[in-house]
Amino acid sequence: MAENKLPQYKKLYESLRKHIVSGVYEEGSLLPSENELCAVHNMTRPTVRHALEALVQDGFIQKKQGKGSIVRKPPQDIGILSISGTSSAIGKDFLQTQILQKPEIMSWPEPFHFEISEVERDFGCIYMERLRIVNGQPVFYDINHIPNINLPRFTSRTFENKSLFEILRTQYQIEVKGGQQKLKALKADPKIGKLLNIKKGDPVLYIERKLFTNRENFNIYSTIYFNSEKHAIFGNF
Amino acid sequence: MAENKLPQYKKLYESLRKHIVSGVYEEGSLLPSENELCAVHNMTRPTVRHALEALVQDGFIQKKQGKGSIVRKPPQDIGILSISGTSSAIGKDFLQTQILQKPEIMSWPEPFHFEISEVERDFGCIYMERLRIVNGQPVFYDINHIPNINLPRFTSRTFENKSLFEILRTQYQIEVKGGQQKLKALKADPKIGKLLNIKKGDPVLYIERKLFTNRENFNIYSTIYFNSEKHAIFGNF
DNA sequence: ATTTTCAACTTGTATTTACAAGTGGAAAAA
DNA sequence: TTTTTCCACTTGTAAATACAAGTTGAAAAT
Numbered sequence: 304m305a306e307n308k309l310p311q312y313k314k315l316y317e318s319l320r321k322h323i324v325s326g327v328y329e330e331g332s333l334l335p336s337e338n339e340l341c342a343v344h345n346m347t348r349p350t351v352r353h354a355l356e357a358l359v360q361d362g363f364i365q366k367k368q369g370k371g372s373i374v375r376k377p378p379q380d381i382g383i384l385s386i387s388g389t390s391s392a393i394g395k396d397f398l399q400t401q402i403l404q405k406p407e408i409m410s411w412p413e414p415f416h417f418e419i420s421e422v423e424r425d426f427g428c429i430y431m432e433r434l435r436i437v438n439g440q441p442v443f444y445d446i447n448h449i450p451n452i453n454l455p456r457f458t459s460r461t462f463e464n465k466s467l468f469e470i471l472r473t474q475y476q477i478e479v480k481g482g483q484q485k486l487k488a489l490k491a492d493p494k495i496g497k498l499l500n501i502k503k504g505d506p507v508l509y510i511e512r513k514l515f516t517n518r519e520n521f522n523i524y525s526t527i528y529f530n531s532e533k534h535a536i537f538g539n540f
Numbered sequence: 541m542a543e544n545k546l547p548q549y550k551k552l553y554e555s556l557r558k559h560i561v562s563g564v565y566e567e568g569s570l571l572p573s574e575n576e577l578c579a580v581h582n583m584t585r586p587t588v589r590h591a592l593e594a595l596v597q598d599g600f601i602q603k604k605q606g607k608g609s610i611v612r613k614p615p616q617d618i619g620i621l622s623i624s625g626t627s628s629a630i631g632k633d634f635l636q637t638q639i640l641q642k643p644e645i646m647s648w649p650e651p652f653h654f655e656i657s658e659v660e661r662d663f664g665c666i667y668m669e670r671l672r673i674v675n676g677q678p679v680f681y682d683i684n685h686i687p688n689i690n691l692p693r694f695t696s697r698t699f700e701n702k703s704l705f706e707i708l709r710t711q712y713q714i715e716v717k718g719g720q721q722k723l724k725a726l727k728a729d730p731k732i733g734k735l736l737n738i739k740k741g742d743p744v745l746y747i748e749r750k751l752f753t754n755r756e757n758f759n760i761y762s763t764i765y766f767n768s769e770k771h772a773i774f775g776n777f
Numbered sequence: 778a779t780t781t782t783c784a785a786c787t788t789g790t791a792t793t794t795a796c797a798a799g800t801g802g803a804a805a806a807a
Numbered sequence: 808t809t810t811t812t813c814c815a816c817t818t819g820t821a822a823a824t825a826c827a828a829g830t831t832g833a834a835a836a837t
Contacts, residue, residue, distance in 0.1 A: 483775070
């Protein structure tokens with residue numbers, strides 16, 4: 304019993320977030336009013352509002368003056384990176400995730416297409432590769448690097464039903480605060496063509512991203528190849 | 541003298557935002573402390589913090605406990621839609637904007653690839669097309685539709701040096717609250733190939749987006765074709 | 778000279794209180 | 808019955824206050 308060091312508004316945020324994604328509150332319905340939440344959780348309105356603002360910011364609710372807080376699942380632009388998750392990246396088709404490379408500690412690739420800090424380089428990184436498959440067709444190949452800084456027991460965690468980001472946020476208090484990304488349309492080279500099962504020269508969507516977190520010198524780096532023959536990347540933001 | 545109806549925290553937000561983008565505060569430097577801002581603008585700390593939180597949210601500053609608020613221009617993922625603006629979409633190359641179709645009132649296309657509400661359909665829309673050129677090469681073709689709801693004098697405005705979004709925000713109090721987007725890599729068809737000056741069959745990046753605003757039934761719709769032969773779309777979020 | 782301590786800053790969290798403004802339904806008036 | 812008014816609810820804005828916690832540099836001790 305140690306993690307009770309979280310501020311109250313974050314506890315409420317996590318609680319409401321969990322209830323929203325797990326379906327306790329239906330999409331389109333109203334959250335309890337701010338005053339009700341005050342009473343139930345024994346906090347004041349600014350504190351409750353602080354939590355609700357975070358939910359608005361993350362797209363889980365939409366507030367309307369005079370009415371209330373409307374529940375708005377499914378959010379998460381970041382979904383396309385969740386390790387085995389709900390993923391709003393693609394429609395509602397059946398989606399299967401194949402881990403090509405389980406999280407493993409290694410040194411950073413040299414050269415690396417992003418600039419990394421000395422601190423990050425010194426600690427090494429955790430590396431993983433995934434292939435995502437829809438209806439038997441591979442659509443999504445991604446390569447991820449995260450710095451191996453103060454993440455006890457990380458590689459031994461099971462990532463079943465939990466996204467990488469949820470684990471980082473709830474277990475290690477690491478929150479994604481922003482990022483940079485580069486998008487291109489490329490012709491598939493032989494390796495990518497083979498992985499994604501498309502003809503050489505066919506267009507693939509290429510994404511490079513660096514995600515900043517609330518921890519200094521802790522950025523998440525991803526490279527993504529996407530087969531957009533039959534699907535599109537779909538994002539909410 | 542009427543627009544003084546803006547809440548105090550928004551006034552401070554606009555003021556600081558203006559000063560940041562115009563260079564009064566250099567990137568990496570510190571904003572005046574919260575208590576200083578309280579004194580200067582004659583407001584209390586919660587109000588000042590409300591404004592600063594909005595700036596954090598929009599990526600203009602980054603706060604650090606014990607230190608201060610660090611200026612972090614230039615942000616704006618949305619930059620790729622600004623009508624003639626700073627645009628962080630592409631690197632620092634010279635960028636030229638050609639208006640293929642000046643903002644004009646018309647009825648909505650039929651069929652339209654997004655679902656629109658009855659209200660939006662009844663009011664008609666404002667339509668515009670642009671081509672963006674870097675070093676003599678066209679890289680960016682976009683088609684925009686916004687509903688023609690309560691936008692007095694909109695089509696007669698000059699869009700010099702101001703982005704569409706800045707005008708909507710400061711003149712009409714319309715703020716983008718989120719959106720959906722669909723991304724694909726496509727083979728260029730003859731029309732797009734001609735506009736973007738690339739060979740038929742070469743890959744182009746295709747983006748469809750719908751942006752929600754704080755005004756009900758007021759969404760902004762855009763379709764973008766991007767020539768990623770020599771450039772990438774670069775976004776901060 | 779070097780290290781340690783501490784005081785003066787900064788932002789972070791939280792309480793309490795008050796009124797403004799939008800929404801929706803029930804009660805009152807037509 | 809239909810319309811209008813109004814009240815009780817919601818969120819929005821704002822003040823005044825207090826203490827916690829991280830940062831930095833100067834003063835004090837070694």
